[in-house]
Amino acid sequence: MERSTAGIADSLRQLEDGSSLGGRANGVFSRHVGYGSDQLHWLYGHLRSVSTLADAAWQVEDPEMGHALLRLTGPRLESAMFGSMLLATWLDFLRLADIVLRECPAYSTERLFMDMHRVQQLIEPTLWALASQDPEKVEAAATEMPELMGKLTREFGSIRDGARIAMENSGRIMAAAQLVEMLTLASALRMSLPRLPPAVPASLGVGLVMGSGGVMAGSQIVVSAEWVEMIRRLVQAGVLSLPAISAAVRIHGGQVMMAQANGDLPKGVRDALGESPEVRGMRVTDGAGAGMSKAPKHHVLPKEFRAWFEQRGFRGDMDIDKFCVRLEQAHHQAIHGGGNWRLGRTWPNEWNRMLMEALGEAEVEAGRQLTRNEILNIVAARMKRYDIPMKFIQGGRG
Incomplete structure (x- = not known):
């Protein structure tokens, strides 16, 4: 790229x-x-x-x-x-x-x-x-x-x-x-351009098939087996969305695929990406259909300690606003000690208080500032303990 x-x-x-x-x-x-x-x-x-x-x-x-x-x-x-x-x-x-x-x-x-x-x-x-x-x-x-x-x-x-x-x-x-x-x-x-008169418009394929030598091919697209495997892994790991990959294949496939209505994924795309549960459960859909809920966003790295985290490398592409997760309202309130955040802070196991105490103790034990990766390892262990999913989304400042 x-x-x-x-x-x-x-x-x-x-x-x-x-x-x-x-x-x-x-x-x-x-x-x-x-x-x-x-x-x-x-x-x-x-x-x-x-x-x-x-x-x-x-x-x-x-x-x-x-x-x-x-x-x-x-x-x-x-x-x-x-x-x-x-x-x-x-x-x-x-x-x-x-x-x-x-x-x-x-x-x-x-x-x-x-x-x-x-x-x-x-x-x-x-x-x-x-x-x-x-x-x-x-x-x-x-x-x-x-x-x-x-x-x-x-x-x-x-x-x-x-x-x-x-x-x-x-x-x-x-x-x-x-x-x-x-x-x-x-x-x-x-x-994708139609041929000029008097020739008839180009007839473009709508599907892809795996041919000999591990090459996926259609009338307008040839993709290596290595590319297919890479895309499959990225989709199954949740890095790339299948609707986006389906759109890319449609575009490269020419006019007929580009005009294909949204809904079930084209058979060629499914064949290329395999029959895993991730693929079978996905359709070309909008954000809501893809499971993008509007549940509250939770800053895993507490916002009030932004400067503390910035001093330890959480800036730019690793800003703490990148480390947000969607949590159901009840789960969000539970880890913060209830609906009243001021009272919640008095609870020793409240997320922000617990995490900052754990990080502070780790720095005392190390005798130096923790590195960014050391902080992430501690955060990961606490997220598992609190059943917080490691599915980060972009949050906002404030």
């Missing part, structure tokens, strides 16, 4: 160059190139976060805490995966604009500028949601991506055909045919 993102960055820099798209039509398309470059900041940030959390997961001793930290990478991984996919598509449109401006003077600059503005408005809400780091917004954006990619494919085809017709009307028939071929080959969307 980092390599593909770096490739997109290089292509954007080339288009931004004065001799390419950035310098054409008096620079009016520079803002569109700049918009793509701006998205790289949060994409790289998400990839750095994934690396930081993954490193922490491998270093912590408690295996359940390690898995919990690894699950925190899920929304960021999904954001980066779909964000890079959408940014690559935006790059397709920038290349399209570059070729049309260079090779098709019959297609007006004003019309092309409005085309690009319309496409940007289509992708902007999804990119904003993916950049938000809100798991529910990321999940919703991911599951809606196939429909969006279908719209973008049609937009690309419409601009391509408009340029062809404009050249044909100006009497440049052969040049029009060459232009269409050039535009189609320049696009990562070319596998």
